[in-house]
Amino acid sequence: MKILTLISSGLNRPDINKLLQEEAADRMPRISLYQRELNSDMLDERFLQTIPKWRKIIYKFLPIVLQQVIEAYIICHKYDLVVTWAERLAYPFAFLLKITNRRVPHITLNSWISNPKKSKFLKLTISHIDKILLWSSVQKNFALNHLKIPESKIEFIRKFADQKFFRPIERETDLICAVGSEMRDYPTLVEALRGTDIPCHIAAGLTRGKLYNTVKALYDIKELPPNITIGPKYYYELRELYARSRFVVVPILPTDTDNGLTCILESMAMGKAVICSRTVGQVDVIQDGITGIYVPVQDPLALREAIIYLWNNPEIAKKMGLAGRRYLEEHHTFEQFIESMRTIIEKVIMEHKQRKNNL
Structure with missing residues (x-):
């Protein structure tokens, strides 16, 4: 299983080698754990620096979010599933899939779908999102009761903290x-x-x-x-x-x-x-x-x-x-979140394969 994750992390985030060094030195949370455990490539701002030169020339006229979305569309055939981390990445990607009539296993992690503009865009693109994972039960209820999104497409997922990095440390509390x-x-x-x-x-x-x-x-x-x-x-x-x-x-x-x-x-x-x-x-x-x-x-x-x-x-x-x-x-541990993601990802991939076999 190989997945692609679209995420905004900023150019200040260390490259993977520096990231691993910082994690090993206990100077930052185990950010790479998600990438390793779920076998994911992370399509963030730094990823865009590694793409072919001709695409860089085209992309420089576009906002970074659109650069990420288009790049994901171009390379997603190499992956079993795409994860979009936030609405600003999810809905443009799903819209691009929709207008080109392309089917790609796609799940998204969202936090604020009750925003009126986001609600409209979600309803427009929901056909090309397999699962919407929501951090909030309030947002889940909004999706079900107000947007009338099928329950099969909605999942509440618990957010996490890296409990091994953020751990009780004895200090004077001043x-x-x-x-x-x-x-x-x-x-x-x-x-x-x-x-x-x-x-x-x-x-x-x-x-x-x-x-x-x-x-x-x-x-x-x-x-x-x-x-x-x-x-x-x-x-x-x-x-x-x-x-x-x-x-x-x-x-x-x-x-x-x-x-x-x-x-x-x-x-x-x-x-x-x-x-x-x-x-x-x-x-x-x-x-x-x-x-x-x-x-x-x-x-x-x-x-x-x-x-x-x-x-x-x-x-x-x-x-x-x-x-x-x-x-x-x-x-709410990091490992619990990753296992929840793994279960959902594997289920969505399996369902796509079954639908494809039934055609």
Whole structure:
């Protein structure tokens, strides 16, 4: 079995040799595990640097996403199945298959299909997507109940953290932290911490070369409290930040997606309690009062109360963190995700072969 995975990872990601060195040195998560275990070529931005020169000349006039999609279309005959990681890659690829009447085993990992524009494009291209894998049960329900997509095409899949890289590490917990960019409500966090003496580092910056408006709003705050610092962290620096944090705060703007889930799972893997905004979409992981605390969206007073409570009760924070680590080990490890993917991939490939034999 050989698969092709379309994914956006940015040109800052190390090449495979450097990646393996960094993983072996325990400086970054085992990103290559997916590639090795599922025998996948990764068609990311760096992959485009290896293609024939004549295609590079043509592609330079196109956005990178379209470059990836067209390249996948050209080479997908070499593979048993194509995985598209995100809607912006999935739907253009499926559309290209549709207008050329070409059948290729294709599954996609999606996070926000309730977005009106994405919903329209999904309905247009669903005929050339075999399985839509969704990180969120809310999004799965939307697909079934609103878009009326057949249940056979929809699957809820648990997101993961590399539990071997992000693991409990004994450190003095002398601060708290917040991590991430998408749909973050950092102004509310700043107001919640204003006037307290609780140190907090917000690990946020450019994401794949882009500064999200949610992060820009943080940098635009003119009078940042002295107990708050800001700046991105590399993987091993981020792990150290988690280790030093008594707990982790994930302030999220109103959304029906799973925004914040990567940070939540990494925090749980590190054995840290999580304070999170109770959005419509963030419902599948945190157990309120057991592995973390939910607070109302955009409520600095409620957030301040939760922060002060866990800061002043480190044993409760530690108990929640240990419960979170157990939950992650049971449901959200990297290996569990890969095995789920393997099962789905093998089933889709088999179904394609059966349909082909019946023609």
